[in-house]
Amino acid sequence: MSQVLEANDLLTECRDLADRAKVASRAMAVAPGKAKNAWLTRSARALEERAAEILEANALDVEAAPGLGLNAAAIDRLTLNPKRIAQMGAGLLEVAALPDPLGEVLQSSRRPNGLEVTQIRVPLGVVFMIYESRPNVTLDAAALCVKSGNAAILRGGKEAIHSNRILHRILADELERAGLPADAVQLVQTTDREAVGHLLRMPERIDLAIPRGGEGLIRRVAQEAQMPVLKHYQGNCHIYVDADVDQDAAIKIIVNAKVQRPGVCNAAETLLVHRKVAAEFLPKAAETLNGLGVELRGDEPSRALVPSMVPATASDWDTEFLDKILAVGVVDSLDAAVAHITRHTSGHTEAILTRDLGSARRFVAEVDSSAVMVNASTRFNDGFELGLGAEIGISTDKFHARGPCGLRELTSTKWVVYGDGQIRE
Structure with a gap:
């Protein structure tokens, strides 16, 4: 019986949180840009003041992380x-400096009957963000949701619970001071996984779910969510x-793409080299x-040139290593490179060095991924960098x-029609 009561309590808590977010989203939809920017600026300053x-x-x-099974990259x-906290604060200020997307006119026309027809940008409503061991996501998600006129429900992983709580507290403390609803940014305080399941079954309260983390988390959210999922x-x-490449520049780009931060989604996982330059380049x-x-x-051709390489297995071509491991072919x-990428890509980021x-033009036209780089690191497929x-x-x-996905991707559109008494014949 106690387990049933606890489950009911958790469901009630989640429903209340989502209800408050829904109410806050209505206020956020009409919140002035000046208030939203003031909140971002105040929050950036508060991060610095409360860095300790x-x-x-x-x-x-961090102390508990090894016991939770986190590897070095995680x-x-x-x-x-201090440097990363300063970067997070700078990120808030960058969002404050961006144009407010709300009310942007996408198209407009005057119909022959005199109707004025306009399509404008509007908020989505309530965004539920589920993420793992990156506390900076707490700030990125909150900043973008608030600036785009949405309310945010944030659910970080248990491995970052202490970090997320203090970051959320700092953001929440500044909301009302900036004239915004206190419930515009809420954190799911429990680490109980069932809370995520409850919230994913509330499409009448939550408009979009965004999972950010490992494949297991993303598949769970995609399978359970009853609202749209961005993933x-x-x-x-x-x-x-x-074949025609600046080899020194290419090596620098590859090193950056693989080594700078190997545990992120835009790090390179596979290197393909044209046979004409492989003997010299590899x-x-x-x-x-x-x-x-x-x-x-x-x-085999790569290992013939560099015998110290580990033999690649069939699964290596489909693996996101998130580590200092690189498959080489x-x-x-x-054409062969494009064919290989087409078979094995996850649709994230691909680059040609030439x-x-x-x-370059053929590669850009034929490779179907969310971003294609020419003579640049895959690491540039990132909101700040773009x-x-x-x-x-x-x-x-x-x-x-x-x-x-930045501000515009957190909005929808609305058609607004002005008339002076027209009726449809």
């Missing part, structure tokens, strides 16, 4: 330091080195990557939004 509290809370999470995503399952990103690239601790898993042509403009100010996630879906 943030670091103290984060230390508790602990890196979890860990905060990507994997970031199996490819880099193709073409040994140099392998030496550099090995020196940085990267394990290379090659096909030699291909006979641009001096041949024709090859000028969105921040992102709430990278979508590999093709409906509603694709690629880094």
Whole structure:
């Protein structure tokens, strides 16, 4: 009986949280841009002023992380330091500086009968964000939801619970001071996984669910959600080195794409090299990557050139390693590279490194992913780097939004029609 009561209590708590978010979303839809920007600015300043509290809370999470099974890459995503806190504050200020998307006129016309027809941008309503061991997502999600006129329900992973609680408290403290509803940003305080299930079954209260984390989390949300889901399952990103390439520049790009932060979704996981340059290029690239601790898993042609490579298995071509591991293959042509990517891509990010403009144009046209890079690192498929100010996630879906999702992707549209007495004949 007590278990039933506890389950009912949790359901009631989740329903109340969602109800309050729904009410707040109505106020947010008409909140002035000045108030939203004031909240972002005040929150950025509060992060700096309360950095000691943030670091103290984060230390508790980092200390417990190994016991929760987090690997080195996951602990890196979890860990905060003064530099990262400053970057989070700068991110809030960047969002404040962005144009408010609400009310933007997408198209307008005057009909022959005199009706004035306009399509404008409006908020989605309530956004439910579910994420794992990256406390900075608490700030990114809250900032983008509030700026785009939505209310946010945030549910971080248990591994970051202390960090998320203090970050949410800082944001919440500034909401009412800026003249915004206190419930515009709420944190699911419990680590009970069933709370997520309850909220995913509330489509009348929640308008969009966004999972950000491992494939298991994303598949669970996609399967259980009764509202639309914005998602990507994997970031199996490819880099193709073409026959005509600046080899030194290519190695720098590959190192950045693989090594800078190997545990993120836009890190490179597969390297394909044209056969014409493989004999010269691969040994140099392998030496550099090995020196940085990267394990290379090659096909037979790659291993013939670099015998120290680990033999690649069939599953390696479909794996998001999220670690210092890179699958390496030699291909006979641009067509072969595109064919390989088409078979194995997760639709996230692919790059071509080439001096041949024709090859670049063909690659861009034929590769079907949310972002395609030419002579640039896959790591640039990121909201900040592409000028969105921040992102709430990278979508590999093709409906509603694709690629880094910022302010505009958190809006919908509305048709507004002005008349002076017209009736339909």
